[in-house]
Amino acid sequence: MTKTLTLGDPIVVANEVHVKYRTHASGKAAARGGSLFKRQRGLRVVHALKGVSFVVREGESIGVIGHNGSGKSTLMRTIAGLTTATQGAVYAASRPALLGVNAALIQDLSGEKNVLLGTLAMGHTRKEAADSYDDIVEFSGLEEFIDLPMKTYSSGMQARLRFSIAISRDHQILLVDEALAVGDKAFRDKSEQRIRDLRDQAGTVFLVSHSMRSILDTCTRVLWIDHGNLKMDGDPKEVVKAYQASK
Amino acid sequence: MRLRVGAQCKAGSRMTDVDYDKIAADAGLERVGARPPLGAYLAELWERRHFAYTLARFRIQATMSENRLGLGWIVLRPIFTAIIFGTIFGFIMPAGSRPENFIPFLVVGVFTFEFFSKSFSAGAKAITSNASLVRSLSFPRMLLPLASVLQQVFELIPIIGVMALIVVITGETITWNWLLVPVVFAVMTMFNLGVSLISARLTVHLRDVTQIIPLLTRILFYSSGIFYSLEKVLAPPKPEWLLTVAELNPIYIFLKLVRAQMVAGTTASTHDWVVVTGAAFVILVIGIVFFWRAEERYGRD
Numbered sequence: 288m289t290k291t292l293t294l295g296d297p298i299v300v301a302n303e304v305h306v307k308y309r310t311h312a313s314g315k316a317a318a319r320g321g322s323l324f325k326r327q328r329g330l331r332v333v334h335a336l337k338g339v340s341f342v343v344r345e346g347e348s349i350g351v352i353g354h355n356g357s358g359k360s361t362l363m364r365t366i367a368g369l370t371t372a373t374q375g376a377v378y379a380a381s382r383p384a385l386l387g388v389n390a391a392l393i394q395d396l397s398g399e400k401n402v403l404l405g406t407l408a409m410g411h412t413r414k415e416a417a418d419s420y421d422d423i424v425e426f427s428g429l430e431e432f433i434d435l436p437m438k439t440y441s442s443g444m445q446a447r448l449r450f451s452i453a454i455s456r457d458h459q460i461l462l463v464d465e466a467l468a469v470g471d472k473a474f475r476d477k478s479e480q481r482i483r484d485l486r487d488q489a490g491t492v493f494l495v496s497h498s499m500r501s502i503l504d505t506c507t508r509v510l511w512i513d514h515g516n517l518k519m520d521g522d523p524k525e526v527v528k529a530y531q532a533s534k
Numbered sequence: 535m536r537l538r539v540g541a542q543c544k545a546g547s548r549m550t551d552v553d554y555d556k557i558a559a560d561a562g563l564e565r566v567g568a569r570p571p572l573g574a575y576l577a578e579l580w581e582r583r584h585f586a587y588t589l590a591r592f593r594i595q596a597t598m599s600e601n602r603l604g605l606g607w608i609v610l611r612p613i614f615t616a617i618i619f620g621t622i623f624g625f626i627m628p629a630g631s632r633p634e635n636f637i638p639f640l641v642v643g644v645f646t647f648e649f650f651s652k653s654f655s656a657g658a659k660a661i662t663s664n665a666s667l668v669r670s671l672s673f674p675r676m677l678l679p680l681a682s683v684l685q686q687v688f689e690l691i692p693i694i695g696v697m698a699l700i701v702v703i704t705g706e707t708i709t710w711n712w713l714l715v716p717v718v719f720a721v722m723t724m725f726n727l728g729v730s731l732i733s734a735r736l737t738v739h740l741r742d743v744t745q746i747i748p749l750l751t752r753i754l755f756y757s758s759g760i761f762y763s764l765e766k767v768l769a770p771p772k773p774e775w776l777l778t779v780a781e782l783n784p785i786y787i788f789l790k791l792v793r794a795q796m797v798a799g800t801t802a803s804t805h806d807w808v809v810v811t812g813a814a815f816v817i818l819v820i821g822i823v824f825f826w827r828a829e830e831r832y833g834r835d
Contacts, residue, residue, distance in 0.1 A: 297557050297561040300563055302554035374564075378563035393596075395596045408585050412584070441792070502583070
């Protein structure tokens with residue numbers, strides 16, 4: 288698409304990233320680190336990423352595609368520093384912010400309180416948190432429901448609020464993990480616009496999506512993750528075509 | 535400029551031709567999620583202290599708004615515990631093991647012990663019960679056990695008020711010594727925070743710890759002289775070392791110090807102050823270092 292885009296300095300570098308989870312095959316994700324009891328039933332090691340390397344430069348927006356369970360979300364969490372690589376490392380110019388589809392921040396608290404806590408946790412001062420509150424609520428479009436506990440929200444509403452909290456701060460690197468998929472059309476368009484704005488401000492965006500339209504609309508480069516390996520890396524049209532042909 | 539544009543590449547096979555570590559170092563990039571040095575970590579913790587404070591406050595509001603009696607339960611719970619133990623042990627225990635001023639003695643004991651036991655159990659779950667927060671936002675994880683101990687401190691304020699009221703009603707007089715009660719609780723907060731940090735990390739490694747905590751708490755409850763006087767129960771002819779060992783328990787000394795200020799006929803020595811302050815410092819430092827060292831793994835489970 289925009290081949291002529293001039294690219295800046297490296298901003299995210301992944302070097303041979305491996306991630307292994309130890310988990311119980313029963314499906315309970317209660318991974319244990321200690322070896323107090325040698326005999327642990329059903330303990331299984333999941334090798335979620337098997338050596339992924341790439342260099343991302345300033346001003347690129349990266350689409351990440353792959354089948355369910357291929358390791359896309361693990362890659363996002365590793366880039367965000369929420370899960371540390373078992374082997375290899377991810378380097379970045381600043382701490383990337385991740386927008387995921389996982390559950391709300393604190394289910395029992397109202398949307399209003401989650402907004403405050405979220406902004407404080409991201410490192411806002413109390414004043415900044417209070418100042419950005421109105422913008423966040425307005426962007427989310429949830430004014431009517433903001434006093435209700437977040438457990439009463441639909442998954443779409445939760446995702447909208449979380450997305451609005453996360454973009455209230457200018458991030459140099461933003462990771463969006465299917466967070467847009469649950470929103471309605473109007474919110475998705477608004478969010479995609481926000482992502483493009485962010486990219487224009489020399490920010491870098493990683494977008495995980497199963498919607499090839501979203502990927503082609505917003506990304507300048509695509510990574511295809513398959514069974515924990517980086518299968519293809521390059522021009523969106525070519526990679527998407529190869530991915531679709533593989534099905 | 536761009537690397538391997540459009541190239542088909544399998545990870546691991548052709549990676550050796552690019553030195554990624556060098557590219558990152560040349561561009562001045564830092565490793566993501568790296569555990570900062572302890573000093574920087576604590577500075578970041580201080581910067582985000584409002585998060586811990588706000589979380590603690592919201593937690594109290596959320597748990598209380600679901601009950602009719604709301605905040606009342608914070609003080610009702612220890613009152614009921616004191617009534618149950620007072621009634622049972624007031625009758626079945628031989629009068630010889632009971633101190634004078636039994637009611638104020640018991641109330642101070644139960645209320646002070648609750649502060650420890652609740653901090654202990656809430657702190658242990660601080661990381662595991664906030665998994666969604668840990669997985670979606672990055673912040674110093676120590677804020678979570680800190681918030682859970684802060685919550686206990688906020689709840690302690692009405693508890694101390696009710697405790698003072700009961701003690702006065704049952705015949706104690708208010709003295710200048712009462713001013714030392716907040717000091718004892720401040721030292722105890724440091725101790726509780728240290729214990730919470732240690733148990734929070736242990737729970738991440740091994741969930742079974744949450745099963746052991748109620749047992750440990752019960753052992754401490756019965757051995758800390760809450761409804762009996764250690765000196766009287768372990769008086770000669772019982773071997774002297776038994777009392778010495780029992781008196782090493784910091785929880786017992788905390789109770790003793792609060793009682794010494796509020797209940798007539800009980801005393802504490804300077805030695806007790808020194809022991810308890812030392813224990814609080816050591817546990818807190820161990821707790822901070824122990825918790826910080828595993829900072830990188832809290833999000834992996």
